[in-house]
Amino acid sequence: MALDRDVRTPLRRQLEIAIRDAIRTGRLRPGVRLPSSRDLARGLGVSRGVVVDAYDALGAQGFLVLRDRAVPLVAPSGGMPAVAREVEEPVVPSCIFDFTATTPDVSLFGRRAWLRAFEQALRAAPDADLDYGDPRGALDARRVLADYLGRVRGVVASPAAITVVQGFSQAIDIGFRLLAASGARRVGFEDPSLDEQWETARRAGLQPVPIPVDMDGIRVDELRAIDPDAVVVTPAHQFPTGSVLAPARRRALLDWAADRGALVIEDDYDAEFRYDRTPVGTLQGLDPAHVLYVGTVSKTLAPSLRLGWTVVPPRLRDRFVEGKLYADGGSPTLDQLALAHLFTSGAYEQEVRRARAVYRKRRDTLLDALGSSLPECRVVGIAAGLHVLLRLPPGSDEAAVVAAAEGRRLRVRALGDFRLGDASFDAALVLGYARLSQPAIAPAVRELAAAVSAAS
């Protein structure tokens, strides 16, 4: 707000006009607190009387609400705004039962544990940790991550190899841009896989190419024939088929990467949630030179923390860190340090254990319910993660089933939604169980069974 001391209009009148215009155009919104007359006068370099007079005039005109011994507020009506103000429509979820497979149950997030860890981080952090820092992330956090990943996931990582990122999406954005800048043209994705990742590749100038998947994971023979510059895989629990990459395939995949000098991007996205089997180690632990490893807290804690980590092969490390630097200057430090405290106190593993027990129970209930309500459907991909794949009876039209389910206010996606290439899949539904409370599972499955029979 600039007042002009040279024009004829008195300062108090100039100020009155300026504030009124701001209210009318919506720059000052209804309910906003204005500065005290003393503060505003000091800020503008005018006498306090000028501001008091302007406020009084605006109060009389109904633009401001004046209060004894309190700062004025912009009146609730706010005058008639001269420019139409955009209305923000909240998205109202219209479903009753939600089989979304890509999100965890955020109500399990241990808010108290996170607050305690954050408080410890904030108290203990030296001032240097508040400043611009290493784009890889806080050294203390990377140390703790290196230990955790080595111990729990068999990842070979020194703190220097780790870059903290804002979740998987940023890891691939940086990785794809780096690949494109190095001359790469095509990146392979499991087919089916998560559709948003393909677009990230396209935006970086890479062509996403489909690589078929079967119940042993990605088809490495096909990968070798198609021969992209890099491939994104979910070996611990393929999304969305739920398959686990078979041991022979793991070796074959890494052999291809070594022969070709290609990069394997390992999305270790729900490795923490395995229920029946021996935990599967990471590809990265077998071949750190050809695997870019990515993990996050999006499934174990909460997606909105936007906190993940990469372990980058030595030959790409400097360029990856540069990519992170120019992408956003590094991830927020206090969140990283809070995570480090959560790891070192043992609270992280406690949280994961607690969540795993809940999800396991839901999965078992889901399998029971599917067994009684949809005995004609096979269920696969049950060993881990937050979803299963429900194979529909031969000849089913999965789109019709999804439509019938939506009619019954179920939210569910068909396997075909995740198709990248031209291959046709047998009809199936991707059923997440993180969004269903334990008692909701049986009624949800009964509704689903009704939708399946209505569509056939």
Add this chain to the structure above:
Amino acid sequence: MALDRDVRTPLRRQLEIAIRDAIRTGRLRPGVRLPSSRDLARGLGVSRGVVVDAYDALGAQGFLVLRDRAVPLVAPSGGMPAVAREVEEPVVPSCIFDFTATTPDVSLFGRRAWLRAFEQALRAAPDADLDYGDPRGALDARRVLADYLGRVRGVVASPAAITVVQGFSQAIDIGFRLLAASGARRVGFEDPSLDEQWETARRAGLQPVPIPVDMDGIRVDELRAIDPDAVVVTPAHQFPTGSVLAPARRRALLDWAADRGALVIEDDYDAEFRYDRTPVGTLQGLDPAHVLYVGTVSKTLAPSLRLGWTVVPPRLRDRFVEGKLYADGGSPTLDQLALAHLFTSGAYEQEVRRARAVYRKRRDTLLDALGSSLPECRVVGIAAGLHVLLRLPPGSDEAAVVAAAEGRRLRVRALGDFRLGDASFDAALVLGYARLSQPAIAPAVRELAAAVSAAS
């Protein structure tokens, strides 16, 4: 860790070898806590005795430290690692007096206020705020930001127009990529300006072109002649010359943008710290259709929070939000909500006021000290921000002065360091005062004066 039930080697022996290898190769680092024998046995699907035996053997060999009623630790020596482990060298600041101009004094950061705001955010946030959300950021945070920016900075913004970002660096990374994808080729930068931003443009495929600056800010006549597709400006306090964009230039700049259909990227980087003048309003408030406005807490709170906001012109809004979505899926939500609490409680403005008083005092002390120790040098750009520009006597060699200053363990940068084009500037130093405590200023300036006279 996968055990093979079919081979001849007993499981306990396989486990012992696997753990020992992990310690030797550095995957398990000294001091790391292993799982309890019960947990590990359950995880591997073996009897507990198998794990106890393996742990005992490794304890006897010195690889593990076994403790009564507590989980085993990897021994401090950790065996001799078979692969050389990278050593992380902490950067030891080697200067005594630091005139760095691009960072605030992070020791002023109100940790207690931030913790309180974070706690409020964490308690009040509905579960939906923990989930994947709107890539623009939490609606509550954008509402509060819209109010604050309208009231304090004269920005015209609805919550729908705001996208929360990870600081200025991410704002321009997203903005530049969007421009490049729309066919833009060249982006103008003030010359001199902050060097890292030029590289962000190059990485997005844009050519950074220099636009001269004088004591009234960017030369709009030159801008019109050079005619880039977009321009980045620091109108409130040009970095590093410290000039404030003159009113006539402001109008001319926006006229050019409107005539050309060009985008003005407004870096409002230290607008909160103005000491003598009437606060300058934003360009965005004058022409929301052609200005992409960017603000952050990097100077007012702490850079490591990586928290900023953009107000995007309507015609670019959808593409900007998409850019943010594919860049990282959105900024961390709890931090945004903490900031919203800091704003609504009035604590943010209190923090800024407190910091402003400290910086103002330091600036005054710096000006006094420069007046007595370097009376032959003119000081400009003093009205705002965290730095001033010290013009060296005609004929000075600024590189020689910087070298002499470094010899005296001062950290200082020359104006020429920020030169983008071929224009030559009069010799000058960029003197930040945020990194100097009040009592350090006079001795720092005496050292600087000695360096100046040594170099002449």
